[in-house]
Amino acid sequence: MRLAVIGGGGFRVPLVYGALLRDSAKQRVREVVLYDVSAERLEAIGHVLRRLAAGHDDPPVVRTTTELDAALREADFVFSAVRVGGLAGRVADERVALELGLLGQETAGPGGISYGLRTVPVAVRVAERVAALAPRAWVINFTNPAGMITEAMRRVLGDRVIGICDSPIGLIRRAAAALGLDPARVSPDYVGLNHLGWLRGLVHEGEDVLPGLLADDAALRQVEEARVFGAEWVRTLGALPNEYLYYYYFTREAVAAISGRTRGETLLDQQEAFYAAVRARPGDALAEWRRARRQRDATYMAEARGAAEAGERDATDLEAGGYEGIALALMAAIARGEPATMILNVRNGSSVPGLPEDAVVEIPCAVGGAGVRPLATRPLPGRLLGLVQQVKAVEQTAIEAALTGSARLAVEAFALHPLVDSVTTARALLDGYRARIPELAAVIAG
Known part of the structure; x- marks a missing residue:
């Protein structure tokens, strides 16, 4: 191939x-x-x-x-x-x-x-x-x-x-490992959008073992998401949130934690140093890449872990691999007919009640030689569904703005987002981004 x-x-x-x-x-x-x-x-x-x-x-x-x-x-x-x-x-x-x-x-x-x-x-x-x-x-x-x-x-x-994204599988691995279970032998009830989803159940041999995990202080401390969000909050939700939901549930803390040096600035310095080192010493390319990768992995979402005093990333997380393994498994399932169940970003259809049929959602799917089949999910409760609906509306508005070049729709997308608190601020965001990012100014010109 x-x-x-x-x-x-x-x-x-x-x-x-x-x-x-x-x-x-x-x-x-x-x-x-x-x-x-x-x-x-x-x-x-x-x-x-x-x-x-x-x-x-x-x-x-x-x-x-x-x-x-x-x-x-x-x-x-x-x-x-x-x-x-x-x-x-x-x-x-x-x-x-x-x-x-x-x-x-x-x-x-x-x-x-x-x-x-x-x-x-x-x-x-x-x-x-x-x-x-x-x-x-x-x-x-x-x-x-x-x-x-x-x-x-x-x-x-x-x-x-x-x-594809590696956040959901990472969450599932950590939850299963905290219970002493093989992640390959559990069935996750995971539902949401990319970077905005929840693990609501984890079935092992016909039994949902997630409630037991949520009730166990010692086991919860082994799950990075539980340390970041706090045991009390994940129990309130009755679910383990995707790590990116920290930015929604603890917005003030997240803003305060990253007001100094941003992730983008850190990665820009790391990668510029990597590419410069390879230009200077091509024979050391692999060693330089591995060094830069260790730095990158160790500092992933460091602001959330730091603000929550959640400690360093677990070494087993760093070794488990990420999206590259998901991609290879997806290719194998399709090309070689090796059936698998995977959490993917696919068309909703009727899988997630309350969202448009054409919306892309992040849910478990059956994958095989015939392609990908989304699996039905239990309805989301209102406290979760409302956030998903609002962010999906933002995504769909942003797509239309990008394809039509409409500044009005771009402002609407910013203003509708739950993390933007004012229409005036939404307009300032668009002006600021157009002033600093030529590629965006070329798309939203007027």
């Missing part, structure tokens, strides 16, 4: 290639084509991949290109992982909001809307080229905000685009 990676010069591409190197099945990816707008970044990641492949008898062949169409031709799978505006854009996403006293974060709140506004048109153009050049390919979307981008790409590709 041939895999095209859109955003192939990105820092996390070696994780995907490493997962492919571990795949020993006969029907596997034989060729990887990396596409990126930056030839320099492609060269740096190419050095890392060559060193990862050293010692493997039959590693997937790697090609690089700065021509999108060349990457997509004859692809069986396409991974879309682009960052429009680069990390400088992410820094602006965070800083503009913080300067207005709001949460500055990549996907939650104003920053996620800004990121989506400038990314939707690019993602749709990628989808159009996939439809033209590789109509039988499956697109696996990693690009954030994942739910919004997957929903926009669905307008072109329908069910052949699937969004």
Whole structure:
């Protein structure tokens, strides 16, 4: 099989290639084509991949290109992982909001809307080229905000685009491990949107074991989300929230914690140092990448853990792997007919009552050779459904704003978000983002 990676010069591409190197099945990816707008970044990641492949008898062949169409031709799978505006854009996403006293974060709140506004048109153009050049390919979307981008790409590709995220599986692993259970032998009742969902049940041998976990102080302390949110609050919810819900439930604390140095600023420095080091010493590319990856992983959501005094990330979390494993399992289920149940970002249909049929939701799905089938979920209670409905309305409004170039709709998307407290502030957000992010100003021009 041939895999095209859109955003192939990105820092996390070696994780995907490493997962492919571990795949020993006969029907596997034989060729990887990396596409990126930056030839320099492609060269740096190419050095890392060559060193990862050293010692493997039959590693997937790697090609690089700065021509999108060349990457997509004859692809069986396409991974879309682009960052429009680069990390400088992410820094602006965070800083503009913080300067207005709001949460500055990549996907939650104003920053996620800004990121989506400038990314939707690019993602749709990628989808159009996939439809033209590789109509039988499956697109696996990693690009954030994942739910919004997957929903926009669905307008072109329908069910052949699937969004993935590693937050839900990480939560499930931690919950199962706290109970001494094998994560592969539990069935999660997880429902919501990307970066906005809840684990409401965890069935093992026919019994929901989540209530027992919520009642056990010692077991709860082993779950990072419970330490971040506090045992009292997760018991009040009767569920374990996705880690990103910290920004909704503890907004003041989150803003205070990141008003100094933002995640975007930290990553920008780390990655600039990595790419510079590889340019200077190509032979050390793999060692430099591993060093930078350790820093990146250890500081993930550090502001939430710090504000909640939740401690450092568990070493087993860092070793368990993330979205690259989910992507490989998804490809194997589709291409090789290896049935699996996975939490994915897919069209709702009737799976989540109270949301539009065409809304992309994050829920358990049955995956196999015939594709992806969303599974029905229990209705969300009002205290959870209302938040999901409001954020989904924001996402859908932002998609329309991005595709039409409408400043009015862009302001509406900002103003409707639960983390934005004023229409006047919404207008200031749009003005600030257009002033600092040229890619967004090009989309929302008037």
